Amino acid sequence: MQLDLDLLRTFTSVVDTGGFGSAGLRVHRSQSTVSQQVRKLEELTGKTLLLRDRNGVTLTDDGELLLAYARRLLALHEEATNALGEQTPTHVLRVGVVEDFAGTAWMHTLADFVRQRPAVRLETVCDLSMHLQRQYARGQLDLIVAKDVVPPGMHSPIALPADCEVVWSEPLRWIAAENYPPPEAQTASLPLVLFMPGCVYRQAAIQSLELGGRAWHAVLSTQSLHGLQAALRAGMGLSPLNAAAAHLHSGSPGRGTNLDAELVVLDENRHGLPPLGHSRYLLRLARPGTAAEDDLQLLAQLVRQQVLRWHAQHSAPTAALAA
Numbered sequence: 001m002q003l004d005l006d007l008l009r010t011f012t013s014v015v016d017t018g019g020f021g022s023a024g025l026r027v028h029r030s031q032s033t034v035s036q037q038v039r040k041l042e043e044l045t046g047k048t049l050l051l052r053d054r055n056g057v058t059l060t061d062d063g064e065l066l067l068a069y070a071r072r073l074l075a076l077h078e079e080a081t082n083a084l085g086e087q088t089p090t091h092v093l094r095v096g097v098v099e100d101f102a103g104t105a106w107m108h109t110l111a112d113f114v115r116q117r118p119a120v121r122l123e124t125v126c127d128l129s130m131h132l133q134r135q136y137a138r139g140q141l142d143l144i145v146a147k148d149v150v151p152p153g154m155h156s157p158i159a160l161p162a163d164c165e166v167v168w169s170e171p172l173r174w175i176a177a178e179n180y181p182p183p184e185a186q187t188a189s190l191p192l193v194l195f196m197p198g199c200v201y202r203q204a205a206i207q208s209l210e211l212g213g214r215a216w217h218a219v220l221s222t223q224s225l226h227g228l229q230a231a232l233r234a235g236m237g238l239s240p241l242n243a244a245a246a247h248l249h250s251g252s253p254g255r256g257t258n259l260d261a262e263l264v265v266l267d268e269n270r271h272g273l274p275p276l277g278h279s280r281y282l283l284r285l286a287r288p289g290t291a292a293e294d295d296l297q298l299l300a301q302l303v304r305q306q307v308l309r310w311h312a313q314h315s316a317p318t319a320a321l322a323a
Contacts, residue, residue, distance in 0.1 A: 001044060001045065003044070003070075003073065004044070005073065005074065006037070007037050007038075008041070008070040008073060010027050010037040010038065011037075011038055011041055011049065011066070011067070011070055011075060012067065012071060012074065014028045014034065014050065014057060015057070015059060016064075018056045018057065019056050020034045020035050020038075020168075021034075025305060025309060028305075038050060038165060042199070045062070045066065047063075047066070048060050048062065048063075049066060050063055053123070070119060081118060082118060083116060084221065091120060092120070093120055093122050093123070093142050093143065094123045094140065094142050094143075095122060095124045095125070095142065095144070095299070096125045096126070096127060096132040096135060096136065096143075096144040096146075096307075097124070097144065098100045098126070098128070098129055098132065098143040098145060099223075099280075100225050100242075101129075101145050101281070103169060105309070106306065107217040108306070109299075109302045109303060109306045110122060110124065112301055112302055113278050113298065113299050117295050119297065120292075125141070128198045128200075129147045129148065129200050130199075130200070131198065132144045132146045132147055136284055139286070141286075142285065142296060143283070143285040143286070144283075144284050145167075145282070145283055145298060145303060145307075146281075146282045146284070147201075147280065147281055148277060148279075148280050149172055149200050149201065149276070149278065149280070150203040150277050150278040150280060151204070151207075152208070152274075152277040153275075154277070160282070161284070162206070163284050163286060164283070165282070165283050165284075166280050166281070166282060166283075167283045167307045167308075168280070168307050168308070169278050169279065169280045169281075170242050170275035170279055171277075171279070172204060172241070172242055172277055172278060172279040173241065173242070173265045173266070173276065174237040174240060174265070174266040174268065174271070174276070175232060175238060175241045175263055175264070175265060175266070176232060176235075176239070176263070176264065176266050177234070177262060177263060177264075178262055178264050179235065180235060180238060180266065188215070189215040189217050190209065190214065190215065190237070190238065190247075190273075191216075191236065191238070192218050192219065192237050192238065193220045193222075193228055193231045193232055193237045193238065193266070194221050194222075194228075194239060194240075195221070195222065195223065195228065196221050196223050197266075198219070199301070200278070200279075201239075201240045201241065202240070204240060205276060208274040208276055209274060211274070214272070214273075219236050222236070227253055228241075232263055233262045233263065238271075238273075242279040265317040281307060283300060283303055283304070285297075285300050
């Protein structure tokens with residue numbers, strides 16, 4: 001019996017992700033192909049490795065045994081590949097992303113790319129969209145994931161450069177703690193929790209409030225998404241965020257909640273808040289026609305897939321409003 005590393009990699013991905021569809025996204029194969037590969041591995045070993053039901057998959061005793069060996073074999077294979085490939089990189093890709101995309105999911109995307117392109121060296125920065133766009137325009141970055149905001153009421157889309165595509169769009173909403181009280185008067189100054197100056201969400205919120213003649217003051221300006229979320233949960237104020245950045249998930253009728261049920265989408269009418277428009281995630285990649293083009297295209301495709309997975313996990317219906 002000769003174990004195929006490709007089959008073992010698919011098998012471990014099914015176990016790690018809990019299903020054939022999600023494993024397919026990780027190994028870049030269709031769900032049916034993943035199922036066929038697991039079946040082929042079972043035929044090769046002569047053992048039933050996984051039990052399948054509506055709730056997902058469960059390892060059998062033989063599956064548990066094989067999983068331990070599979071992880072060791074894959075780790076040894078990667079170690080050997082890296083050792084033999086420790087030469088001067090063929091080229092360097094310089095990548096920039098906004099912070100709310102630069103979490104664990106993004107690191108998995110980078111890891112997937114490195115496994116497929118071990119000879120390419122990645123250099124990654126995390127910054128505000130404005131700074132990323134500036135560095136990209138100067139040729140200092142080869143690929144960026146940035147954001148912009150389409151103002152409310154704009155019927156024709158904002159023109160984009162030829163090297164730019166929208167990979168996701170969703171409403172920008174006012175977010176606060178679940179127990180955030182409506183203002184006593186529509187003229188009360190709004191306490192805002194914001195990213196640092198230069199953030200497109202900050203600019204959109206301030207512009208909307210000032211156009212509506214609404215007073216505001218910044219109780220916190222931060223570079224950290226986690227710091228901003230913590231301030232919101234503590235009830236310090238409200239913030240303009242998209243659902244994914246707020247980690248919102250659908251909740252009961254009349255409210256939106258996140259995983260710990262502490263953040264909600266505020267009802268703009270009840271709180272006297274102006275609409276904010278739509279947030280767009282933008283993917284830009286340069287250097288067409290160069291030796292790095294194939295690598296850039298692969299990384300771009302991994303980014304597209306990760307954005308879709310990320311938003312599927314952290315999406316909230318636009319009708320979910322704080323009561």
